[in-house]
Amino acid sequence: MRPWGLGGAGLVGAALAGVLSAALLSVWLPRPYTEAPPGPVLETVTPAQLAAMSLRLEATVQPVQVPDRVTSLGFKPPSAIVLRPDAEAAVRKSSGGVRTVMEVTLTYATLSTGGRLRFRGPTIVHRLVWAVVGSRTVTGAGGGVLQMLWLVDARSGRQLSEMTVPAAVSVPSTGTPGLQGR
Numbered sequence: 373m374r375p376w377g378l379g380g381a382g383l384v385g386a387a388l389a390g391v392l393s394a395a396l397l398s399v400w401l402p403r404p405y406t407e408a409p410p411g412p413v414l415e416t417v418t419p420a421q422l423a424a425m426s427l428r429l430e431a432t433v434q435p436v437q438v439p440d441r442v443t444s445l446g447f448k449p450p451s452a453i454v455l456r457p458d459a460e461a462a463v464r465k466s467s468g469g470v471r472t473v474m475e476v477t478l479t480y481a482t483l484s485t486g487g488r489l490r491f492r493g494p495t496i497v498h499r500l501v502w503a504v505v506g507s508r509t510v511t512g513a514g515g516g517v518l519q520m521l522w523l524v525d526a527r528s529g530r531q532l533s534e535m536t537v538p539a540a541v542s543v544p545s546t547g548t549p550g551l552q553g554r
Contacts, residue, residue, distance in 0.1 A: 407433070411431075414475060417521060417537055425537070429480070430479060430481075432500070459476060459504060462529050463531060467508065469510075471517060474506055474507070475503075479500075480498050481496050481523055503523060505520070505521055521536075522534050
């Protein structure tokens with residue numbers, strides 16, 4: 373057999389092995405998320421509470437969380453946004469009295485003034501932010517704990533806004549035993 377025949381057979385074998393491995397990997401590996409998850413953006417803050425704060429949040433695809441054992445080796449994926457632990461650290465650094473952080477979600481936020489005076493700080497219109505929900509201790513005579521929502525810029529890691537989450541209002545049901553048949 374001639375040398376070019378052996379080389380050609382080797383190339384064909386390599387090409388077939390590549391096609392076969394690509395087909396197996398495409399079946400075996402999970403597909404990446406390309407759509408935002410359905411449902412409410414935050415689990416701990418209702419849409420009615422967001423509306424009371426004049427805040428609109430739009431869902432977006434969440435970045436992959438790299439395991440701690442990988443980041444401890446110094447590996448960080450290339451990214452144009454601040455990662456989740458860095459957003460939480462920014463809130464703890466710039467806000468005193470943070471007790472717990474319950475939820476951290478990447479979202480697009482729009483904060484409308486609704487005819488009120490303009491808030492201090494940057495304008496937030498369809499901006500990619502980390503919405504950080506947590507609790508803060510209240511100092512003073514009353515004391516206690518408040519549920520808070522912080523917005524952290526996803527590109528710079530700077531805290532943009534800090535808002536107290538209003539208490540959830542329960543809607544009375546019409547099926548109460550005392551009101552039936554009236």
